[in-house]
Amino acid sequence: MTQADRTDRVRGEESAPAPAGAAPVRGDLGGRFLGLRRWGRDGRGATTWRRGLVVAALALLTGLLLGFHADVPNSPGNFGSLLETFLPWLGLAVPVLLVPALLRRSATALIALLVPVVLWANLFGGLLTDKSGGKGDWTVVTHNVAAGNTDVPGTVRGLVDSGAQIVALQELAGKALRGYETGLAPAYPYHAVEGTVGLWSKYPIADVQPVDLKMGWTRAFRAEVTTPQGPVAVYVAHLPSVRLKAEGGFTVAQRDVSAQALGDAIEAERLKKVLLLGDLNGTMNDRSLAPVTSQMRSAQGAAGDGFGFSWPSSFPMARIDQIMSKGGLRPVDSRTLPRDGSDHLAVAAAYAYN
Template sequence: MTQADRTDRSTAGPWGEESAPAPAGRPGGFLGLRHWGRDGRGATTWRRGLVLAVLAALTAGLMAFHAEVPNSVGNLGSLLETFLPWLGLAVPVLLVPALLRRSATALIALLLPVAVWLNLFGGLLTDKSGGSGDWTVVSHNVAAANTDVPGTVRGLVASGAQIVALQELAGKALRGYESGLAEAYPYHAVEGTVGLWSKYPISGVSPVDLKMGWTRAFRAEVTTPQGPVAVYVAHLPSVRLKAEGGFTVDQRDVSAQALGDAIQAEQLKKVLLLGDLNGTMNDRSLAPVTSQMRSAQGAAGDGFGFSWLSSFPMARIDQIMSKGGLKPVDSRTLPRDGSDHLAVAATYRYSS
């Protein structure tokens, strides 16, 4: 091969066309500046990646207008809102091909979902806890299939909480919680499959009808050193994702309305809600409750505080909420135990 042949091959493009060598001193690597001009087909960096740009815009639109996604078909709106923060993963997924395509259009379009996601969830990324509180509360779906009741009891006592609400209590496990928590919490009440343990006196216990046919919620009055607080313990019906019916939430939504009505009719000013609501604060179907209550995680947490599944938390469906002058100063999840949920905890300051 002659020197001329070697020179010709060194300047040939990947499809045989001539391409000029990179000028001296100009970046020319895989993503170097010289690659951001026209490609072998003549498309500029502004013409490439249009499909990626459309996908980025659609992602931003879904997050920004999630409330407009209808629930009439498979309750898609509630399904989307349950896992809404995870839509942010579309950004790195789309970023890689945008860089590979060297598309300025796609990269600029990706700023849209980034901006919307930060507007919706950026506030959750900062630690909002601060100051001392008067008492700590814990809510935990201990799971009926929990095979380590003693370990769960030890974790609850170690939390230092003054008030503990449990869901999915049944049979032998219930007796284990009653005996295990008795020394640390001298007062307790159980209605159906939900219970409340407290270092402070409990009175005025009455079931809340969730329209289910059995008791999974009740109201009690806890007399704290700072004054009485109405405490609601609730376990709303489970939701299911089915191939035929989509996201089945009808019974949960009926119960959410009943719970919201009970809280709205509460006579005491200061109210706590502790429980597994089987839905997130973003889920429109929980509006009868969330519209009148303040989330401890949103006000005083650090991060998303996902509580389910415990092995790989994906959503915050276990909630601690309040209204009427109870100020959350800290919110967190507790270490994993034998349940498929993580316990959630919050510290409150009692204000007049």
């Protein structure tokens, strides 16, 4: 064979198409860029079951936090309560970890990711569906109007436009309080204010009694409201704020004490029908609110559409403003209201006559 023949043969072999299904060669930059490598061994000889072990470990850790969040210790820094406050956001770890799992072509990592997916769906999947059952027969609203609210008239308009029959407000003080009393009076002939919390109603209010939250001043009270469903004990509460501090971490001690006091008061309530409206500075997942949440039903959980995050209003990340009930009160809708001058979104719930 001549030199020319050998050259032509080599050229022909180089230009021959690759067999169907063959893996891209190292020079195939397009295939490498798209990650189109075989699921077999990589360049270092690791199989698809041996690759991505770090990603798999992180996926399993995420699953453990979701599945055993109640067992995460609160010290140091009260990390357990912090985790439970923002627990739904832990689901974002799944798409973040999915990317390296796919790029590494790791079967181990992909299987491990099923653990947090299943646990997250079990915890929060029900919130992704619309469970509302109509407008209901009467509506209640709770709103932390914020002491620094610079648009009291706008906030009043939003509350009146909600069509609610009962409105509970927190962080009332000074000149702003007078603005709410004046602005809401035409729509709500009955109202009561104790400390920095208040209640406005289209239905008669009686037997108003402060609830001691062990704080040294009044931020909760109980009132009897005569609704079309009969007398309802309405509790308005603003539990102590939760702070992030460099030294103490996520500080919840005073909030937890007040939650226990509120839970005790509700448990001792003589009326069957009970409604709780307020800023509890904690979510339904927060173990520290168990004295309250263990005996009451969340309107958002029962009849809401989505997570119903209410704080902060600029980019809501947690639902710390709650409407809860017990004693046969049946919520049929739950939602947040449009943003106003507060750093919280108002929360509304509709109830149906039984």
